Amino acid sequence: MLAVIDYGAGNLRSVLHALKHLKVPDMKLVQKPEELSGADKIILPGVGAFGAGMAQMHKQGLVEPVREAVASGIPYLGICVGMQMLFDVGEEMGEHEGLGILPGRVVRFPEFTDRKVPHMGWNQLDIKKESGLLKHLSEQNYAYFVHSYYCAPENPDDILAIVDYGIEFTAIVQRDNIYGVQFHPEKSQTTGLQILSNFLSL
Numbered sequence: 001m002l003a004v005i006d007y008g009a010g011n012l013r014s015v016l017h018a019l020k021h022l023k024v025p026d027m028k029l030v031q032k033p034e035e036l037s038g039a040d041k042i043i044l045p046g047v048g049a050f051g052a053g054m055a056q057m058h059k060q061g062l063v064e065p066v067r068e069a070v071a072s073g074i075p076y077l078g079i080c081v082g083m084q085m086l087f088d089v090g091e092e093m094g095e096h097e098g099l100g101i102l103p104g105r106v107v108r109f110p111e112f113t114d115r116k117v118p119h120m121g122w123n124q125l126d127i128k129k130e131s132g133l134l135k136h137l138s139e140q141n142y143a144y145f146v147h148s149y150y151c152a153p154e155n156p157d158d159i160l161a162i163v164d165y166g167i168e169f170t171a172i173v174q175r176d177n178i179y180g181v182q183f184h185p186e187k188s189q190t191t192g193l194q195i196l197s198n199f200l201s202l
Contacts, residue, residue: 002027002200003039005066005082007056015045015079018186022197033065041200042066042074045186046081050090050106050149053081054098063099070101075177077199083173083180084151092149101178103154112166118148123171123183125161125191131174133198134160141191143171143183150182177202 004019006012006029019027030036044066046053057063070076078086087098090106098106109117125141127134143163150169153159161172163182173180179199185192 001038001040003030003036003042005030005042005044005062007053007060007062012045014186018193018196022193022200024200031060033061036065036069039069039074042069042076043079044082044085045079046085048081050081050084050092051094051096053085054096067099067101070178073177075199075202076179078180080147080182080184083182084149086178086180087151090149102158102173102175105152106149107152108149115166118146119165120146123163123165125163125171127161129160131160132202133174133179133195135198136194137191143188143191145183147182
Protein backbone atom coordinates (compact mmCIF):
# COMPACT_ATOMS: atom_id res chain seq x y z
CA MET A 1 0.00 0.00 0.00
CA LEU A 2 1.28 3.46 -0.95
CA ALA A 3 0.74 6.01 1.82
CA VAL A 4 0.49 9.63 0.67
CA ILE A 5 0.79 11.88 3.69
CA ASP A 6 -1.73 14.70 3.93
CA TYR A 7 -0.63 17.30 6.48
CA GLY A 8 -2.86 20.00 5.07
CA ALA A 9 -0.22 21.83 3.06
CA GLY A 10 0.85 19.33 0.43
CA ASN A 11 0.32 19.76 -3.31
CA LEU A 12 -1.99 16.79 -3.14
CA ARG A 13 -4.28 17.23 -6.11
CA SER A 14 -1.47 17.27 -8.69
CA VAL A 15 0.41 14.43 -6.99
CA LEU A 16 -2.70 12.25 -6.75
CA HIS A 17 -3.53 12.97 -10.38
CA ALA A 18 -0.06 11.83 -11.46
CA LEU A 19 -0.29 8.68 -9.32
CA LYS A 20 -3.71 7.85 -10.73
CA HIS A 21 -2.27 8.30 -14.23
CA LEU A 22 0.33 5.68 -13.28
CA LYS A 23 -2.51 3.38 -12.15
CA VAL A 24 -1.30 2.82 -8.58
CA PRO A 25 -3.38 -0.16 -7.42
CA ASP A 26 -3.43 0.51 -3.69
CA MET A 27 -3.09 4.04 -2.35
CA LYS A 28 -4.28 5.79 0.80
CA LEU A 29 -4.22 9.36 2.07
CA VAL A 30 -2.73 9.40 5.57
CA GLN A 31 -3.65 12.02 8.17
CA LYS A 32 -3.25 9.98 11.37
CA PRO A 33 -0.41 7.78 12.68
CA GLU A 34 -2.48 4.58 12.68
CA GLU A 35 -3.24 5.05 8.97
CA LEU A 36 0.43 4.40 8.17
CA SER A 37 -0.06 0.78 9.23
CA GLY A 38 0.42 -1.55 6.28
CA ALA A 39 2.23 1.00 4.12
CA ASP A 40 5.04 -0.41 2.00
CA LYS A 41 5.94 2.99 0.49
CA ILE A 42 5.48 6.59 1.66
CA ILE A 43 5.24 9.80 -0.34
CA LEU A 44 5.33 13.16 1.46
CA PRO A 45 4.34 15.94 -0.96
CA GLY A 46 4.91 19.50 0.09
CA VAL A 47 4.41 23.15 -0.74
CA GLY A 48 4.65 26.13 1.57
CA ALA A 49 6.97 26.81 4.48
CA PHE A 50 9.25 24.27 6.20
CA GLY A 51 8.36 25.34 9.75
CA ALA A 52 4.60 25.31 9.15
CA GLY A 53 4.84 21.87 7.58
CA MET A 54 6.80 20.42 10.49
CA ALA A 55 4.41 22.03 12.98
CA GLN A 56 1.47 20.36 11.26
CA MET A 57 3.28 17.01 11.12
CA HIS A 58 3.80 17.25 14.91
CA LYS A 59 0.19 18.31 15.45
CA GLN A 60 -1.06 15.25 13.56
CA GLY A 61 1.34 12.96 15.45
CA LEU A 62 3.10 11.88 12.26
CA VAL A 63 6.73 12.78 12.99
CA GLU A 64 7.77 9.73 15.01
CA PRO A 65 5.72 7.24 12.94
CA VAL A 66 7.40 8.50 9.76
CA ARG A 67 10.85 8.29 11.37
CA GLU A 68 10.10 4.75 12.53
CA ALA A 69 8.75 3.69 9.12
CA VAL A 70 11.85 5.01 7.36
CA ALA A 71 14.14 3.36 9.92
CA SER A 72 12.37 0.04 9.29
CA GLY A 73 13.32 0.22 5.60
CA ILE A 74 10.07 1.42 4.01
CA PRO A 75 10.89 3.49 0.89
CA TYR A 76 10.14 7.19 1.39
CA LEU A 77 9.92 9.86 -1.31
CA GLY A 78 9.82 13.49 -0.23
CA ILE A 79 8.71 16.08 -2.78
CA CYS A 80 9.85 19.73 -2.49
CA VAL A 81 9.23 20.63 1.19
CA GLY A 82 8.76 16.88 1.76
CA MET A 83 12.42 16.48 0.77
CA GLN A 84 13.51 19.47 2.85
CA MET A 85 11.86 18.01 5.97
CA LEU A 86 14.25 15.06 5.79
CA PHE A 87 17.06 17.29 7.07
CA ASP A 88 18.03 18.47 10.54
CA VAL A 89 17.12 22.14 10.34
CA GLY A 90 15.25 24.50 8.03
CA GLU A 91 16.05 28.22 8.11
CA GLU A 92 12.83 29.51 6.53
CA MET A 93 11.20 32.13 8.80
CA GLY A 94 13.57 31.26 11.66
CA GLU A 95 15.20 27.96 12.54
CA HIS A 96 12.95 24.91 12.71
CA GLU A 97 13.77 21.31 13.49
CA GLY A 98 13.21 18.83 10.66
CA LEU A 99 12.81 15.06 10.71
CA GLY A 100 16.57 14.67 11.16
CA ILE A 101 16.72 11.62 8.90
CA LEU A 102 19.51 13.07 6.75
CA PRO A 103 22.20 15.39 8.15
CA GLY A 104 22.16 18.90 6.75
CA ARG A 105 20.31 22.20 6.61
CA VAL A 106 17.78 23.91 4.37
CA VAL A 107 19.01 27.39 3.49
CA ARG A 108 17.87 30.35 1.38
CA PHE A 109 19.28 31.21 -2.00
CA PRO A 110 21.60 34.23 -1.89
CA GLU A 111 20.39 37.56 -3.26
CA PHE A 112 21.31 37.35 -6.93
CA THR A 113 21.87 40.38 -9.13
CA ASP A 114 20.97 38.55 -12.34
CA ARG A 115 18.04 36.30 -11.40
CA LYS A 116 14.99 36.13 -9.19
CA VAL A 117 14.23 34.19 -6.05
CA PRO A 118 12.16 32.02 -5.86
CA HIS A 119 13.72 29.71 -8.40
CA MET A 120 10.68 29.02 -10.53
CA GLY A 121 10.40 27.08 -13.77
CA TRP A 122 12.25 24.42 -15.72
CA ASN A 123 15.87 23.53 -15.07
CA GLN A 124 18.16 20.73 -16.17
CA LEU A 125 19.16 17.94 -13.80
CA ASP A 126 22.85 17.06 -13.60
CA ILE A 127 22.83 13.44 -12.45
CA LYS A 128 25.87 12.46 -10.37
CA LYS A 129 25.15 8.82 -9.43
CA GLU A 130 23.17 5.89 -10.68
CA SER A 131 20.04 4.93 -8.78
CA GLY A 132 16.91 2.87 -9.25
CA LEU A 133 15.00 6.14 -8.89
CA LEU A 134 16.59 7.42 -12.10
CA LYS A 135 16.24 4.40 -14.40
CA HIS A 136 15.20 4.96 -18.01
CA LEU A 137 15.81 8.70 -17.96
CA SER A 138 17.28 10.33 -21.05
CA GLU A 139 20.57 12.21 -21.00
CA GLN A 140 18.83 15.60 -20.88
CA ASN A 141 16.23 15.77 -18.15
CA TYR A 142 14.39 18.90 -17.17
CA ALA A 143 12.26 19.27 -14.06
CA TYR A 144 9.93 21.96 -12.74
CA PHE A 145 11.03 23.87 -9.62
CA VAL A 146 9.31 26.37 -7.31
CA HIS A 147 11.35 27.22 -4.19
CA SER A 148 13.35 29.88 -2.37
CA TYR A 149 15.23 27.48 -0.07
CA TYR A 150 17.41 24.50 -0.98
CA CYS A 151 18.91 21.52 0.83
CA ALA A 152 22.58 21.55 1.81
CA PRO A 153 23.39 17.94 2.80
CA GLU A 154 26.37 17.36 5.09
CA ASN A 155 27.20 14.09 3.35
CA PRO A 156 28.02 14.43 -0.39
CA ASP A 157 27.24 10.72 -0.81
CA ASP A 158 23.54 11.56 -0.24
CA ILE A 159 23.42 13.67 -3.44
CA LEU A 160 22.05 12.03 -6.61
CA ALA A 161 21.63 15.11 -8.79
CA ILE A 162 22.32 18.82 -8.74
CA VAL A 163 21.01 21.86 -10.60
CA ASP A 164 22.64 25.18 -11.46
CA TYR A 165 20.73 28.35 -10.58
CA GLY A 166 23.42 30.94 -9.98
CA ILE A 167 24.89 28.39 -7.59
CA GLU A 168 24.85 24.60 -7.77
CA PHE A 169 22.37 23.07 -5.35
CA THR A 170 21.02 19.61 -4.54
CA ALA A 171 18.03 18.52 -6.62
CA ILE A 172 17.75 14.83 -5.66
CA VAL A 173 18.96 12.92 -2.61
CA GLN A 174 19.09 9.26 -1.69
CA ARG A 175 20.37 7.22 1.20
CA ASP A 176 19.30 3.57 1.21
CA ASN A 177 15.46 3.63 1.16
CA ILE A 178 15.25 7.41 1.57
CA TYR A 179 14.64 9.57 -1.52
CA GLY A 180 13.89 13.23 -2.02
CA VAL A 181 13.36 15.53 -5.00
CA GLN A 182 13.40 19.32 -4.71
CA PHE A 183 11.35 19.75 -7.87
CA HIS A 184 7.75 18.71 -8.52
CA PRO A 185 7.72 15.42 -10.45
CA GLU A 186 3.94 15.68 -10.81
CA LYS A 187 4.52 18.85 -12.88
CA SER A 188 7.66 17.65 -14.68
CA GLN A 189 5.98 15.76 -17.51
CA THR A 190 7.81 12.67 -18.84
CA THR A 191 10.82 12.98 -16.53
CA GLY A 192 8.66 13.39 -13.43
CA LEU A 193 6.31 10.55 -14.29
CA GLN A 194 9.29 8.25 -14.91
CA ILE A 195 10.76 9.11 -11.51
CA LEU A 196 7.44 8.45 -9.78
CA SER A 197 7.07 5.18 -11.70
CA ASN A 198 10.60 4.16 -10.70
CA PHE A 199 9.85 4.88 -7.04
CA LEU A 200 6.66 2.82 -7.18
CA SER A 201 8.56 -0.13 -8.67
CA LEU A 202 11.43 -0.10 -6.13
